[in-house]
Amino acid sequence: MWRSTSKNYCPASWMLAAGVALTLVLMLSGSGQALAYETYSAGCNDCHGTFQSGTSPKGTIFPSNNKHTMHRSSSYMATACNLCHVSSGYTPVYMASSAGTANNPGIGCLGCHGENYGAAIGYKGAGMRKHHAAHNVTECAGCHTDDPLPLPEGIAPRYYGTADTHADDACNSAPNYKENWSVGDTEGQDNDGDDFYDQADPDCHAAGPGDLNCDGVVDFGDINPFVQALSDPGGYEAAYPGCNIRHGDCNGDGFVDFDDINAFVALLSGL
Numbered sequence: 537m538w539r540s541t542s543k544n545y546c547p548a549s550w551m552l553a554a555g556v557a558l559t560l561v562l563m564l565s566g567s568g569q570a571l572a573y574e575t576y577s578a579g580c581n582d583c584h585g586t587f588q589s590g591t592s593p594k595g596t597i598f599p600s601n602n603k604h605t606m607h608r609s610s611s612y613m614a615t616a617c618n619l620c621h622v623s624s625g626y627t628p629v630y631m632a633s634s635a636g637t638a639n640n641p642g643i644g645c646l647g648c649h650g651e652n653y654g655a656a657i658g659y660k661g662a663g664m665r666k667h668h669a670a671h672n673v674t675e676c677a678g679c680h681t682d683d684p685l686p687l688p689e690g691i692a693p694r695y696y697g698t699a700d701t702h703a704d705d706a707c708n709s710a711p712n713y714k715e716n717w718s719v720g721d722t723e724g725q726d727n728d729g730d731d732f733y734d735q736a737d738p739d740c741h742a743a744g745p746g747d748l749n750c751d752g753v754v755d756f757g758d759i760n761p762f763v764q765a766l767s768d769p770g771g772y773e774a775a776y777p778g779c780n781i782r783h784g785d786c787n788g789d790g791f792v793d794f795d796d797i798n799a800f801v802a803l804l805s806g807l
Contacts, residue, residue, distance in 0.1 A: 575628040576645065583673075587629065597719040612717040616700040619647055632659070639698050647695035648703055651687040651727065657790060659694060662686045666729025684790050686728040688739035688780040693727070707740035708733070732778040742779070745786045746803035748772075750779035754803045762800055765792055 573579040576587065585592040590601030598606045606612045607620070617626070618635035622642075629644065636642030643650070643659045650661035663686035665676045690707050696715075697704040708715035708724030715724030715734070724734050734740065738750035746754035748761035765772040765784040769792070772781055784792035786799035 573631055575630050577628055579675075580631075596721075599717060599719055606717050612702070614702045615695075618642070619695055619700050620644060631661075637700050639700050640695055643694060646693075648693050648701070649725070650693055651691060652694045652696075653684065653687070653790075654694065657684055660684070663727050663729040667726045667731070668729075670729060670731050685782045685785065685792065686730075686780070688742070688744075688782055689726075689728045689730075689732070689734075689737040690740045691727070707735055707737070709735060709740075728780055728782075730778055730780065736778075738778045739780050739783075742783065745783055745788070746800055747783050748779065748781075749776060750783070756804070758800075758804075766794065766796075 581587075583593060585594075585603065587604045587607075589598075589603055591597050592603070599612055600606070600609070607615045608617070616637055618637050619640060619642075620629055620634055622630065622633065623635040631645045632643055634642040634644040634647075640647060641659075646659045646661055649664055650659050651663055653660060653662075660680075660683065662680075662683040665680055665683060666686055668674070669677060692704070692706045695701050695703060696706060702714060704714040705712070706715060706725070706727050708722070710722070713722045713724065716722055722734075726733050726737075728737070728739065730737065732738070741752055742750045743752050743754055746758060746762075748758040748765055751757065761772060761776060761779075762784055764775065765781050769781055781792055784796055784800070786796040786803060788799075789795065
C-alpha cells in the first residue's frame with residue numbers, strides 16, 4: 537500500500553474529511569434535493585405572512601384572523617398536527633418533512649402544496665414552483681432543474697381526502713369548495729402552475745391522458761396537438777393555455793415523448 541512519507545500525513549484527519557464528504561453526499565442523495573426554503577419561516581412568510589397572522593400580504597383573509605386556526609380548527613380544515621409538525625415540537629414548520637400519521641407519510645407542507653407523485657419521483661412541489669415562476673418568483677429555478685411535468689389540476693395532493701384533514705377536491709368544486717377556507721373568496725390552489733384555478737382550469741373537465749385539446753374526449757381532434765406537444769412543447773402550451781401538456785403522457789411514465797405514441801394510438805382506437 538502506498539503511504540506518504542510526509543510528516544504531515546494524518547490518516548485520521550483524512551478519514552474524517554472523507555467521512556464528512558460522504559455524509560453530505562448521502563444526505564443530498566437521500567433527500568433528492570435541498571430546499572431553498574427548508575422551513576415556512578425561512579422565506580415563505582415574506583409573501584404569505586406568519587402562521588399566526590390574520591391577513592396574508594397577498595390579501596387573503598383567514599377565519600378567526602389566524603392562518604393556523606384555519607388549518608387546525610375542526611370548524612375549518614381540521615388538519616392533524618402531525619401532518620405539519622415534527623414530533624419533537626411545533627416549530628419550525630418544515631416544507632417537506634413532519635411526523636406524519638398512521639394514514640399519511642410525514643412530508644410536511646408538500647402534502648397539500650405539492651402533487652401526489654410518490655414512488656420514485658417523490659413528493660415534489662413542481663406545480664407550486666411553476667406557479668411561482670409564472671409570477672416572477674424564480675429563487676427555486678436554479679436548483680430544481682429536474683422537475684417532472686406538473687400533474688393536471690385535478691390530481692389531488694397526497695393529504696387530500698384522507699382522515700387527517702378536511703382538505704379535498706383539487707378542483708375546488710361548488711358548493712363545498714373543499715380546497716379553500718379563507719374569508720370572502722372561493723379560490724383554491726393552482727396545483728399545476730398554469731395560472732388557471734379550480735373549475736376555470738380545463739384539466740378539471742378533461743378526459744385525461746390523450747385529451748390534448750381539453751375538450752373532454754380523446755378523438756382525432758387531439759392528433760395535431762399531440763404531435764405539437766412532442767415536437768414543440770412551448771408552442772403547444774402557447775396554443776392551448778390551461779390545457780396541461782402532461783395529458784400527452786399516455787403511457788404514464790412521467791414524460792411526454794415518442795414512447796407515448798403507441799399508447800396514444802391505443803386511446804384513439806378505444807383499446
